Amino acid sequence: MQLMLNRRRFLASATSAVVASLGGAVESLAAEAPLETSTIRLAKIRGICIAPQYVAEELLRLDGFTDIRYVMAEAGYAQAEQIARGDVDFSLNFAAPLALAIDAGEPITLLAGVHSGCFELFGNESIRGITDLKGKTVGIQGLGSTPHVFVTSMAAYVGLDPQRDIRWVTNPSVRPMELFENGKVDAFLGFPPEPQELRARNIGHVVVNSAIDHPWSQYFCCMLAGNANFVRNNPVATKRVLRAILKAADLCVAEPRRVARQIVDGGFTANYDYALQTMSEVPYGKWRDYDPEDTIRFYSLRLHESGMLKSSPQKIIAGGTDWRFLNEVKRKLKM
Secondary structure, three states, X not given: OHHHHXXXXXXXXXXXHHHHHOOOOOOOHHHOOOOOOOEEEEEEXXXXXXXHXXXXXXXXXXXOOOXXXXXXXXXXXXXXXXHHHOOOOEEEEXXXXXXXXXXXXXXXXXXXXXXXXXXXXXXXXXXXOHHHHOOOEEEEOOOOEHHHHHHHHHHHHOOOOHHHHOEXXXXXXXXXXXXHHOOOOOEEEEOOOHHHHHHHOOOOEEEEEOOOOOOHHHOOOEEEEEEHHHHHHOHHHHHHHHHHHXXXXXXXXXXXXXXXXXXXXXXXXXXXXXXXHHHHHOOHHHHHOOOHHHHHHHHHHHXXXXXXXXXXXXXXXXXXXXXXXXXXXXXXXXX
């Protein structure tokens, strides 16, 4: 009961903050067509960079959804596959594995970019830049995982051959961060709350921070993807999901302490301090500023250079994106 009261208080205060941040532009549900479905399934991963879709739960209820479910997923390509299979209707996910899934013919539709960076590449003393990864070991959960795809993109960008120049160390039973902590790998790519924990414990040093380092900070990191069949058959529900998640991204900026408390109380993460750092460090407000199509083009080129992606960027964009919902939401919010 106390948790429910806290969530209601949070929503009352947080919704006011969103209204203020949007200049009072609130769309009346009475003017919209009815929802095609009141059930929505979102992914839940061990990372908290996708906080907007956790915080969006109550906003979705205000938008008419009555059955909101969170389905456990492994970040990266596996998460994209869950969207494609219909196990998950929508989720934020890193742009690069989404491009790979579309290249493989998976029925996924990209709808918007939400934030522009949360990954941090940690290295030992032998690694001061991305080029220093040549001949070194990088810990990953598995091939095709988000860290594998992102480090591959970074390596290709600086002229390395990711397949030949980097020694990938995979251990499904041990977290890559633990391998790095124990000195069993030279580098490791983490996402919240892992970087916050490593910095607090003074382990390793940050080689690349995708939230602030160019060119990675100039493109979206996490993008909202939906199951293509769901998007096609449920346009009203799709627009409301997108709108709720973008409003939730604004909440992360306007009310970081409340959002951090919300995701801890909701069981999405355990450490409040790391959650608050994440809300303060991840640029959630960038969804207004960047072009999601530029992001897909950029990462598709990087993955094509590395040999991981066969299709041209334009083919990925044509076959796996639909920006009409984003454009409509921006129009209604007078942005």
